[in-house]
Amino acid sequence: MNLQNITLISFGYFERDFLEKTAEAVQHEFQYAVNIKEGHIDLSEYYDPARRQYNGNMLLKQVDTFTFPESVKIIGLFNVDLFIPILTFIFGQALLGGRTGIASLYRFSNERYGMTGNDQIQLDRFKKMVIHELGHTFGMTHCHTPTCVMRSSTYVEDLDQKEQHFCIHCRPRLEKTF
Amino acid sequence: MAKKISILIVDDEESVRDSLYNWFIEDGYRVECAENAKKALIMLESDQFDIILADIKMPGMDGLEMLRRIKAFRKESIVIVMTAFATVDTAVKALKDGAFDYVTKPFDPDDLTHLIRNATKQISLVEENETLKKHVVSLESVEDLIGNSEGMKNVLREVESVAQTNSSVIITGESGTGKELVARAIHANSPRKFFPFVSVHCGALTESLLESELFGHEKGAFTGAMYNRKGRFEMADSGSIFLDEIATISTKMQVELLRVLESKTFIRVGGNKEISSDFRVICATNRDLKHMVEKGLFREDLFYRLNVVNIHIPPLRERIEDIPLLVEYFISKYCTTMNKPMVTIDPAAMKRLQEFNFPGNIRELENMIERAIVVGDGKKIRMKDLPLEKTIVTTTAESLDDFEKSFILQILSKYNWNISRTAKALKVDRVTLYHKIKKYDLKPADQQ
Numbered sequence: 001m002n003l004q005n006i007t008l009i010s011f012g013y014f015e016r017d018f019l020e021k022t023a024e025a026v027q028h029e030f031q032y033a034v035n036i037k038e039g040h041i042d043l044s045e046y047y048d049p050a051r052r053q054y055n056g057n058m059l060l061k062q063v064d065t066f067t068f069p070e071s072v073k074i075i076g077l078f079n080v081d082l083f084i085p086i087l088t089f090i091f092g093q094a095l096l097g098g099r100t101g102i103a104s105l106y107r108f109s110n111e112r113y114g115m116t117g118n119d120q121i122q123l124d125r126f127k128k129m130v131i132h133e134l135g136h137t138f139g140m141t142h143c144h145t146p147t148c149v150m151r152s153s154t155y156v157e158d159l160d161q162k163e164q165h166f167c168i169h170c171r172p173r174l175e176k177t178f
Numbered sequence: 179m180a181k182k183i184s185i186l187i188v189d190d191e192e193s194v195r196d197s198l199y200n201w202f203i204e205d206g207y208r209v210e211c212a213e214n215a216k217k218a219l220i221m222l223e224s225d226q227f228d229i230i231l232a233d234i235k236m237p238g239m240d241g242l243e244m245l246r247r248i249k250a251f252r253k254e255s256i257v258i259v260m261t262a263f264a265t266v267d268t269a270v271k272a273l274k275d276g277a278f279d280y281v282t283k284p285f286d287p288d289d290l291t292h293l294i295r296n297a298t299k300q301i302s303l304v305e306e307n308e309t310l311k312k313h314v315v316s317l318e319s320v321e322d323l324i325g326n327s328e329g330m331k332n333v334l335r336e337v338e339s340v341a342q343t344n345s346s347v348i349i350t351g352e353s354g355t356g357k358e359l360v361a362r363a364i365h366a367n368s369p370r371k372f373f374p375f376v377s378v379h380c381g382a383l384t385e386s387l388l389e390s391e392l393f394g395h396e397k398g399a400f401t402g403a404m405y406n407r408k409g410r411f412e413m414a415d416s417g418s419i420f421l422d423e424i425a426t427i428s429t430k431m432q433v434e435l436l437r438v439l440e441s442k443t444f445i446r447v448g449g450n451k452e453i454s455s456d457f458r459v460i461c462a463t464n465r466d467l468k469h470m471v472e473k474g475l476f477r478e479d480l481f482y483r484l485n486v487v488n489i490h491i492p493p494l495r496e497r498i499e500d501i502p503l504l505v506e507y508f509i510s511k512y513c514t515t516m517n518k519p520m521v522t523i524d525p526a527a528m529k530r531l532q533e534f535n536f537p538g539n540i541r542e543l544e545n546m547i548e549r550a551i552v553v554g555d556g557k558k559i560r561m562k563d564l565p566l567e568k569t570i571v572t573t574t575a576e577s578l579d580d581f582e583k584s585f586i587l588q589i590l591s592k593y594n595w596n597i598s599r600t601a602k603a604l605k606v607d608r609v610t611l612y613h614k615i616k617k618y619d620l621k622p623a624d625q626q
Contacts, residue, residue: 083284
């Protein structure tokens with residue numbers, strides 16, 4: 001096990017159990033210890049009233065200012081609707097080969113799509129998104145393998161199609177970066 | 179992704195540039211940004227980008243003006259224009275000026291993914307098309323006509339000079355010399371190369387079938403003609419038609435052919451509508467057409483119409499120096515097609531090939547090499563792999579003694595100089611064979 005760790009910082013309310021399960025999946029996939037922290041920022045500063053969404057670019061920059069000495073990577077976890085100026089929404093984003101990423105739970109619940117709620121599906125989607133963004137911070141680009149966690153997902157259905165693991169092509173590339 | 183697609187983002191808003199940059203970089207593209215059209219045009223002078231994503235409204239030169247300038251010097255560039263204020267007019271204007279697509283900001287992530295996917299598909303289709311064109315040309319280019327002999331050099335020179343013209347050509351030469359290959363090379367090097375090359379084997383068809391084949395037929399023209407069918411002349415429109423074994427066509431067909439060649443129009447069998455087609459005629463024959471004209475077997479007017487240019491391909495026995503090159507070419511061709519490791523050829527076997535007279539010319543040599551690769555040990559083609567023993571005529575035999583010497587040597591080589599087996603094959607006793615070996619001073623190829 002690596003002495004350095006990955007930090008997941010939650011902004012806003014998250015169930016403890018939900019975060020622990022996410023951390024467990026991250027630890028399993030990256031073989032780094034995972035810290036769960038709580039962060040506090042005034043989200044209203046990042047709110048765009050015209051779009052009624054939160055600016056993902058600005059939030060990413062803000063999360064990148066947080067420092068944890070032993071953390072190689074930091075992922076900010078949100079429960080608000082994120083956007084970037086050019087796109088109508090994003091599930092998350094990261095600095096490719098950088099230190100920081102963000103992911104939001106907001107669009108992962110079935111209820112938003114007029115379907116019966118399912119906590120497990122929501123958790124699975126979130127785990128995949130966090131692992132995906134962390135993958136980017138390790139320099140991984142999108143993969144075309146349908147089940148690979150690094151496959152690009154623009155709909156929640158895309159997230160459901162893939163697994164929370166790196167495929168046989170991405171895994172060795174990822175391990176080279178450790 | 180086989181090739182890393184490059185994207186240039188042109189937008190005056192930093193947040194837009196950053197967002198798109200991050201989005202595309204995660205997809206593995208090479209991404210560069212420019213904050214205005216002027217800077218983008220400077221970047222495009224020194225660097226090539228597959229896709230240019232440009233905002234319409236920018237201070238200074240706007241996106242539409244930039245699009246026009248890009249299209250003026252690099253027509254194939256894929257430019258996608260973006261705008262926050264969509265109007266039908268600007269969209270139409272952009273598309274008319276050559277934009278690949280037009281999108282309104284902000285767009286759905288899925289739309290952006292599809293947009294870039296369509297653009298990359300277009301890029302790969304264009305590249306694939308170019309590669310295929312090059313491949314088709316190289317397949318049938320003059321380079322595929324193998325030979326370093328003076329005879330073949332003349333043929334290549336004639337092919338190159340005649341290819342650029344529209345003149346009718348008659349290719350003469352014995353069977354198996356590669357007349358169709360020469361015809362294809364003429365077509366492939368002509369301005370008609372991207373249009374059809376239609377080949378008709380006149381000798382293989384009866385008169386009525388040939389008529390229907392060349393001119394096509396209308397439904398119900400004869401029993402069994404259930405549908406309208408295009409003829410070969412029609413199919414060769416803008417391309418070339420190759421009429422092989424032209425000497426075999428009947429007198430009636432000669433008249434028909436002459437009429438078509440003069441007017442470039444014809445009527446389908448059973449039809450009444452005149453059809454015109456722009457084709458070039460290339461014919462081939464292994465007979466002496468001039469002699470046939472003198473004997474009244476071939477129409478003189480048709481002969482002169484076809485014989486604007488005559489290319490004669492020498493038989494293989496008159497250019498034995500080409501045999502090693504051809505052998506090498508066929509070895510490479512068949513080892514590749516059969517997915518076998520490359521083989522070499524034993525010098526003694528090569529020597530024998532050069533002594534052989536090849537009545538079937540290159541076709542016979544090709545078949546021999548193909549067979550040798552199939553039956554051989556997968557490393558080297560040896561004498562035993564070549565079916566040469568059945569033909570006993572040699573080019574050097576000028577006397578009975580020469581003939582006997584060559585024949586005995588051939589059989590000795592076949593049996594790897596095993597005296598008993600050779601004597602048995604020649605139906606003589608061993609003593610007689612020894613006498614003959616001594617008389618003609620015969621030695622195995624590797625001791626000569």
